Amino acid sequence: MKRYQTFAIIIYVTETEQQAVLRMFDWAELRIDGDDQAYKEAFIEKGGRRLRVICARQDEMGMTASAALTAKMIYLFTPEYVIMPGIAAGTGSFAETEYQEFGDVLLADSVWNFSNGKYVSPHKAEIVFGEVGFTPRPTTVKITGDHMKAIVDYIKSDSNEFHVHYGPLASGTAVVANKLILQKQVMTCFEETEGVEMEGYGVAYAAAHALEPRPHAIIAKSVCDFADERKNDVYQKFAAYTSCGFVKDLLEKVLAYTGE
Numbered sequence: 001m002k003r004y005q006t007f008a009i010i011i012y013v014t015e016t017e018q019q020a021v022l023r024m025f026d027w028a029e030l031r032i033d034g035d036d037q038a039y040k041e042a043f044i045e046k047g048g049r050r051l052r053v054i055c056a057r058q059d060e061m062g063m064t065a066s067a068a069l070t071a072k073m074i075y076l077f078t079p080e081y082v083i084m085p086g087i088a089a090g091t092g093s094f095a096e097t098e099y100q101e102f103g104d105v106l107l108a109d110s111v112w113n114f115s116n117g118k119y120v121s122p123h124k125a126e127i128v129f130g131e132v133g134f135t136p137r138p139t140t141v142k143i144t145g146d147h148m149k150a151i152v153d154y155i156k157s158d159s160n161e162f163h164v165h166y167g168p169l170a171s172g173t174a175v176v177a178n179k180l181i182l183q184k185q186v187m188t189c190f191e192e193t194e195g196v197e198m199e200g201y202g203v204a205y206a207a208a209h210a211l212e213p214r215p216h217a218i219i220a221k222s223v224c225d226f227a228d229e230r231k232n233d234v235y236q237k238f239a240a241y242t243s244c245g246f247v248k249d250l251l252e253k254v255l256a257y258t259g260e
Helices: 015-022 063-077 146-155 179-187 200-208 236-255
Strands: 006-012 028-030 039-046 049-057 079-090 105-113 117-120 127-129 132-136 139-142 164-171 195-197 216-225
Touching: 006 015, 006 063, 006 236, 015 049, 015 079, 015 236, 039 236, 049 063, 063 079, 063 200, 079 200, 079 236, 105 146, 105 200, 105 236, 127 179, 139 200, 146 164, 146 216, 146 236, 164 200, 195 216, 200 216, 216 236
Parallel strands: 006 049, 006 079, 079 216, 105 164, 164 195
Antiparallel strands: 028 039, 039 049, 079 195, 105 139, 105 216, 117 132, 127 132
């Protein structure tokens, strides 16, 4: 069986996320013949091992681009871990007390696509927006494995410096800045959903359907807004920073020792 050739690949989307990712390690440019994609690589020295990490930025937002880039990087680099840090909208405002804060990390135990469904007449729909009805048909990718058990143990330990919420993340095809959309289309399907974003499902799907040795997916994004009318860019840099800080800790303090 083919063995893992790369420790981890990191995929991100926005310029703000890129700035945070590039602060994680001392990256060097990497080019692949016949591929226009720009890659960067770095190395982590742990326990006498030199672990290769490669990152790349999607050329556009959304699940299609994330799935395509993830699949290509899995084929090229055979990574053990496929990781997506970045920014997301939190859903904590739907609790009786807002239990999420800006910069809190949302670690996915599953990622589901809340855009899947059928637009119908209002009287035939489970979800109604004025004269438009929507019948959801959500699809889910679960993220399980020994690596997640090790990560959950770590986030519960005193060594973890980040506030982490562990649960489902929802991916959609458009940015959500309307509390009604979040309430009707997201929270009514999976009320334990911790956050909303646009790419994680594509990453997790590509990893779950890759050839052996199949990589382990990790989606860990941080809260920058709450997907409502108050949405703005003020906390995006902070959220990207905490997300990448948490991922860096996982790579160096947890994953580098998992499976030894």
